[in-house]
Amino acid sequence: MEYGGGEGGEDRDASSDPQGRKKRYHRHTAHQIQRLEAMFKECPHPDEKQRSLLSRELGLAPRQIKFWFQNRRTQMKAQHERADNCALRAENDKIRCENIAIREALRNVICPSCGGPPVNEDSYFDEQKLRIENAHLKEELDRVSSIAAKYIGRPISQLPQVQPIHVSSLDLSMGSFGGQGVGGPSLDIDLLPGSSSTVPSLRLPFQPRLSDMDRSLMTDIAVRATEELLRLVQTNEPLWMKSATDGRDVLNLESYERIFPRANTSLKNPHSRIEATRDSGVVIMNGLALVDMFMDSHKWVELFPAIVSVGKTIEVISSGMLGSHSGSLQLMYEDLQVLSPLVSTREFYFLRYCQQIEQGLWAVVDVSYDFPRENQFSPQCRRLPSGCLIQEMPNGYSKVTWVEHVEIEDKTPTHRLYRDLVHSGLAFGAERWLAILCRMCERFACLMVTGTSTTRDLGGVIPSTDGKRSMMKLAQRMVNNFCASIGTSNSHGWTTLSGMNEVGVRVSVHKSTDPGQPNGVVLSAATTIWLPVSPQNVFNFFKDERTRAQWDVLSSGNGVEEVAHIANGSHPGNCISVLRAFNTSQNNRLILQESCIDSSGALVVYCPVDLPAINIAMSGEDPSYIPLLPLGFAISPDGRPDLLPGDGASTSSSSQHGGSMMSRFGGSLITVAFQILVSSLPSAKLNLESVTTVNNLIGTTVQQIKAALNCPGS
Numbered sequence: 238m239e240y241g242g243g244e245g246g247e248d249r250d251a252s253s254d255p256q257g258r259k260k261r262y263h264r265h266t267a268h269q270i271q272r273l274e275a276m277f278k279e280c281p282h283p284d285e286k287q288r289s290l291l292s293r294e295l296g297l298a299p300r301q302i303k304f305w306f307q308n309r310r311t312q313m314k315a316q317h318e319r320a321d322n323c324a325l326r327a328e329n330d331k332i333r334c335e336n337i338a339i340r341e342a343l344r345n346v347i348c349p350s351c352g353g354p355p356v357n358e359d360s361y362f363d364e365q366k367l368r369i370e371n372a373h374l375k376e377e378l379d380r381v382s383s384i385a386a387k388y389i390g391r392p393i394s395q396l397p398q399v400q401p402i403h404v405s406s407l408d409l410s411m412g413s414f415g416g417q418g419v420g421g422p423s424l425d426i427d428l429l430p431g432s433s434s435t436v437p438s439l440r441l442p443f444q445p446r447l448s449d450m451d452r453s454l455m456t457d458i459a460v461r462a463t464e465e466l467l468r469l470v471q472t473n474e475p476l477w478m479k480s481a482t483d484g485r486d487v488l489n490l491e492s493y494e495r496i497f498p499r500a501n502t503s504l505k506n507p508h509s510r511i512e513a514t515r516d517s518g519v520v521i522m523n524g525l526a527l528v529d530m531f532m533d534s535h536k537w538v539e540l541f542p543a544i545v546s547v548g549k550t551i552e553v554i555s556s557g558m559l560g561s562h563s564g565s566l567q568l569m570y571e572d573l574q575v576l577s578p579l580v581s582t583r584e585f586y587f588l589r590y591c592q593q594i595e596q597g598l599w600a601v602v603d604v605s606y607d608f609p610r611e612n613q614f615s616p617q618c619r620r621l622p623s624g625c626l627i628q629e630m631p632n633g634y635s636k637v638t639w640v641e642h643v644e645i646e647d648k649t650p651t652h653r654l655y656r657d658l659v660h661s662g663l664a665f666g667a668e669r670w671l672a673i674l675c676r677m678c679e680r681f682a683c684l685m686v687t688g689t690s691t692t693r694d695l696g697g698v699i700p701s702t703d704g705k706r707s708m709m710k711l712a713q714r715m716v717n718n719f720c721a722s723i724g725t726s727n728s729h730g731w732t733t734l735s736g737m738n739e740v741g742v743r744v745s746v747h748k749s750t751d752p753g754q755p756n757g758v759v760l761s762a763a764t765t766i767w768l769p770v771s772p773q774n775v776f777n778f779f780k781d782e783r784t785r786a787q788w789d790v791l792s793s794g795n796g797v798e799e800v801a802h803i804a805n806g807s808h809p810g811n812c813i814s815v816l817r818a819f820n821t822s823q824n825n826r827l828i829l830q831e832s833c834i835d836s837s838g839a840l841v842v843y844c845p846v847d848l849p850a851i852n853i854a855m856s857g858e859d860p861s862y863i864p865l866l867p868l869g870f871a872i873s874p875d876g877r878p879d880l881l882p883g884d885g886a887s888t889s890s891s892s893q894h895g896g897s898m899m900s901r902f903g904g905s906l907i908t909v910a911f912q913i914l915v916s917s918l919p920s921a922k923l924n925l926e927s928v929t930t931v932n933n934l935i936g937t938t939v940q941q942i943k944a945a946l947n948c949p950g951s
Contacts, residue, residue, distance in 0.1 A: 546572045569586075708801075841872075
């Protein structure tokens with residue numbers, strides 16, 4: 238079928254008589270239509286010069302050319318609208334059929350208790366009402382438990398339940414942590430500076446209200462940011478140069494300002510500095526799956542728990558093309574962290590835009606959006622066009638090129654321990670993002686593979702495929718909780734206690750009531766130390782079962798054995814373990830541990846868990862309600878480009894097991910973090926002795942680590 242300005246190639250002529258009694262129609266030739274169609278594909282909106290050229294070439298009046306393109310655009314728009322309407326109608330019919338099928342199934346439900354129909358179908362299947370009812374039942378149980386405890390002299394135990402850690406040498410039993418503890422007056426939790434009376438919740442600096450002008454401006458900003466990101470990704474010199482010290486890509490600011498002159502206004506603040514990094518690598522995940530995780534704020538936080546402490550989609554500006562993320566634009570908020578209470582988080586309100594460049598090639602772009610001054614939000618960080626280019630590869634792999642480009646206004650000086658790591662761009666840079674992404678993609682791949690777990694004597698329970706996945710989900714929740722407990726976001730304040738060094742021990746307190754967390758008052762404590770030992774060697778020390786008794790208070794000085802092992806990465810240190818202490822009377826008490834290492838750092842996170850809870854997870858049941866209160870260590874390089882003598886770590890060894898970033902530095906920054914259940918009663922008061930005890934606990938642990946690694950003077 239030939240297309241002209243109208244059906245059949247007819248074009249309505251505007252030169253009819255003034256009274257409009259008669260209109261003439263002109264039928265274009267096949268050659269004219271073919272040439273007009275070719276021009277339309279190349280440029281649907283030709284300017285006056287282009288129309289004049291076509292006019293001379295085809296022997297048509299310029300007005301005829303103009304009207305043909307107008308009609309063709311209208312026709313194309315109508316075709317697209319019809320196609321979209323058909324697709325939406327089909328999707329609507331599909332959902333309606335599914336809804337009818339579900340309603341029919343609900344009508345035929347039989348009560349498992351009496352064999353009859355449910356009394357009230359709506360309330361029976363209303364998940365929200367069930368959660369509310371469970372909350373009321375928990376409150377009633379806590380009330381009854383507190384009354385009963387007064388008569389039996391101890392709290393009523395419930396399985397599975399996190400108990401306060403018992404260490405005979407430091408007396409961390411419930412008696413010393415409870416509100417009736419000996420040796421100190423009770424302290425109202427709210428009187429501890431920097432603490433909160435409830436579990437920290439997401440509190441945005443302000444809730445933006447967007448106008449139509451904002452949305453239009455956001456779209457323009459996102460499109461321009463995409464063009465800039467593609468230049469940054471695909472251009473080497475003169476935009477990027479190789480660093481003479483470590484070979485990393487370094488942005489040439491003079492070339493950048495010359496190529497993107499509009500950015501000059503944002504780079505003139507004399508109190509600000511620029512961090513610009515770029516890195517690329519291959520990850521074991523297909524491009525569409527990566528795009529889906531990046532465009533979902535919940536999955537985004539799950540993917541990067543060690544960096545993203547808070548992530549939220551504030552508003553979807555555009556949902557993109559039907560069935561695709563291409564063209565999707567979101568206004569988001571995120572709080573980025575380094576796993577230490579010494580480093581302030583970085584807050585961003587930013588636009589995230591996704592665009593499919595071509596088949597198998599995606600761009601995900603982030604750029605800050607500046608709100609008017611009256612919103613009273615003065616950011617210390619602005620994200621200049623950043624993001625990643627995702628290229629699909631065979632066999633489910635993707636090549637990812639990542640760019641991080643931010644402007645930082647250092648209103649609060651960075652602590653000296655982290656100054657080199659932060660100012661070099663390594664703490665929040667592209668290399669760290671990409672290293673964690675590679676490791677997490679390996680973890681997801683292991684989740685789908687069978688036969689990667691081993692179990693020795695553990696009550697006769699051998700994890701099935703579902704059991705392995707359940708254990709991995711339980712361990713991931715433990716790691717996420719640990720990372721969240723260290724953050725310094727606006728919802729998580731710290732109080733500094735005088736301690737063994739200039740850093741001291743930072744503590745915070747909250748009342749925990751969330752599912753999967755022990756109910757009661759939780760005391761978090763953390764400190765960071767520097768050691769002249771490579772991150773790889775520190776990680777090996779914490780992973781070694783033979784040396785665990787030298788630092789782990791949970792083992793009470795006893796050795797431990799690994800009774801279950803689940804690999805979750807190509808590196809042998811990336812695994813989930815279940816440990817049991819030798820020569821202990823608590824045979825039902827085990828230690829769940831996840832360890833992981835990549836080129837940017839390492840984590841060793843562990844938690845006491847009862848044997849029945851481990852069996853629940855290994856049997857494949859939902860582990861969401863197994864309470865966890867993790868402890869552990871976050872290890873990172875110190876950012877100083879020198880390998881310290883006497884460490885015994887060669888560059889080749891470190892590169893093989895930790896990656897390029899770990900091998901470039903000799904010293905380590907180690908954050909030690911503990912969480913302790915002060916009391917299982919949410920109404921309890923915090924005892925001052927508890928604060929002193931946890932201060933001594935961390936101090937003792939740090940001294941034992943230094944002694945074991947032969948650096949007591951550090």
